[in-house]
Amino acid sequence: MSSNGGASTYEVDDKTLIRRRYFREKQREYRRKIYDDGASIKAQCVHLQSIIAGLQTAKPLSVAPREANDGQVEDQYPSASMSSKGGASMYENADKIPPRRQYFREKQREYRRKMIADGAALKAQCVHLQSILVRLQTAKPPSMVPREASDGPLSWHSIAMVFKREAHRVLTDRQSLITQTQELQSLTKAMQRFVVTNIQPPMSRSNAWQNATLAADPTARNLGKEWLTQHMYHNIHEPLAFLPAVSYGDEYFDVDAQMSNDDNPFACIERAQFTWPGTVQMFRRLMESNIQAVVEEITANTRLFHTTTSKGVFVNSLRGHFSEANRFVMVIREVEEDEVYVCDPQHKQRHFMSWTEVRQISPTHILLRLVTHASHLFRANGRFVSVDELAATRGINLTGIDDGDKDAFVRRELIRRGRADFVPWRKRLMDTMHQSATNYL
Numbered sequence: 001m002s003s004n005g006g007a008s009t010y011e012v013d014d015k016t017l018i019r020r021r022y023f024r025e026k027q028r029e030y031r032r033k034i035y036d037d038g039a040s041i042k043a044q045c046v047h048l049q050s051i052i053a054g055l056q057t058a059k060p061l062s063v064a065p066r067e068a069n070d071g072q073v074e075d076q077y078p079s080a081s082m083s084s085k086g087g088a089s090m091y092e093n094a095d096k097i098p099p100r101r102q103y104f105r106e107k108q109r110e111y112r113r114k115m116i117a118d119g120a121a122l123k124a125q126c127v128h129l130q131s132i133l134v135r136l137q138t139a140k141p142p143s144m145v146p147r148e149a150s151d152g153p154l155s156w157h158s159i160a161m162v163f164k165r166e167a168h169r170v171l172t173d174r175q176s177l178i179t180q181t182q183e184l185q186s187l188t189k190a191m192q193r194f195v196v197t198n199i200q201p202p203m204s205r206s207n208a209w210q211n212a213t214l215a216a217d218p219t220a221r222n223l224g225k226e227w228l229t230q231h232m233y234h235n236i237h238e239p240l241a242f243l244p245a246v247s248y249g250d251e252y253f254d255v256d257a258q259m260s261n262d263d264n265p266f267a268c269i270e271r272a273q274f275t276w277p278g279t280v281q282m283f284r285r286l287m288e289s290n291i292q293a294v295v296e297e298i299t300a301n302t303r304l305f306h307t308t309t310s311k312g313v314f315v316n317s318l319r320g321h322f323s324e325a326n327r328f329v330m331v332i333r334e335v336e337e338d339e340v341y342v343c344d345p346q347h348k349q350r351h352f353m354s355w356t357e358v359r360q361i362s363p364t365h366i367l368l369r370l371v372t373h374a375s376h377l378f379r380a381n382g383r384f385v386s387v388d389e390l391a392a393t394r395g396i397n398l399t400g401i402d403d404g405d406k407d408a409f410v411r412r413e414l415i416r417r418g419r420a421d422f423v424p425w426r427k428r429l430m431d432t433m434h435q436s437a438t439n440y441l
Helices: 002-010 014-057 080-096 099-138 156-198 218-234 280-290 387-394 403-440
Strands: 252-258 267-277 302-308 314-324 327-334 352-360 365-374
Touching: 156 218, 218 302, 218 314, 218 327, 252 403, 267 403, 280 314, 280 327, 280 352, 280 365, 280 403, 387 403
Parallel strands: none
Antiparallel strands: 252 267, 267 365, 302 314, 314 327, 327 352, 352 365
16 A cells, blocks of 8 residues: 555656665664664673673683694684685675675764764763762762760860851741742732722623733733633623524624713624634634734733734734633733833724634534624823724725714724625635645644
């Protein structure tokens, strides 16, 4: 199957396949030889150690040439004529060796020389470390006081050393506790400010907005991110209540711009529910991968990214991801007051909150439910921009529109654009999700 599949995929001829198999077998044979050589070397080391131990304990033996039965010295080495003939034949064979085989032989010799050199270096290093260990084990610590007799009184030197050591330990622990206390006090103050500015009553259907804040302190900042995203996650049932009671198989989309009860500029609300072919893992992978290009800060399940658009709109969005069995929730909230990323007074901002829930309703399809709230644009001083500036930012032409009709005209135009952009946005997002899944595979 492997050879047929390779031939059909890469269109490789039989000679190339045979050549590949040959070199693969040669590589396997060479690895087996290396392993066998290593085992043989270890066995030889053990044998040599036993010989050395025997030589150290045994009496020296007289070294004399071994004689044959007839009293003549046994010839233990080959004759010069044999050596010369063998060498000549060997060189003649070497000339007949193909260049490719000779190249691999040289590579193997080089590798063996490298292995021998590495082994010698490791042995030398081991000997050096063993000498250091012996010296450390036998040396006396410089601060060690001579042990006194158990039946005699303690010397003033011993008592002073004990008090000095305990005093040093107490001072070290005290400094560590002071530093830890200061850090906790700073964190407590930062979290108190966070609670005062962020914690609000449960979400209602009114358009009342409250700024989200993040401190500059890293610990307080991470805790603030976790609280902001988890608060939206645990209260997701409130915004999803804006969706009508429709079955999972029905698709629904609506966009509306409402006037708030306290006469502030209108807020835009988008609600959507539809099914897609795919899985929860595909959607989660899409959301987590496409944000990497603009993300600034990452924690376990939060992403913070900020930018300023070409039209002067400051964006500082905090995103939280929550994965469950067959369910994925993504929440987004604009952080209006950030001690790290401060909005320029000349730039515009908007309040923004979004909840997205994805459920696996079948092995091949997912259900996506989305609710977003967005406010009118405002500047850092809290004042909302005029309807003319809003229209210019959104590219809405108000030529010939009376001042009293501008609010209603902009509202209708925003609703019309939102409904017109929904279908292309959904198709583009679905295509991107499937393309991302294909690239991942």
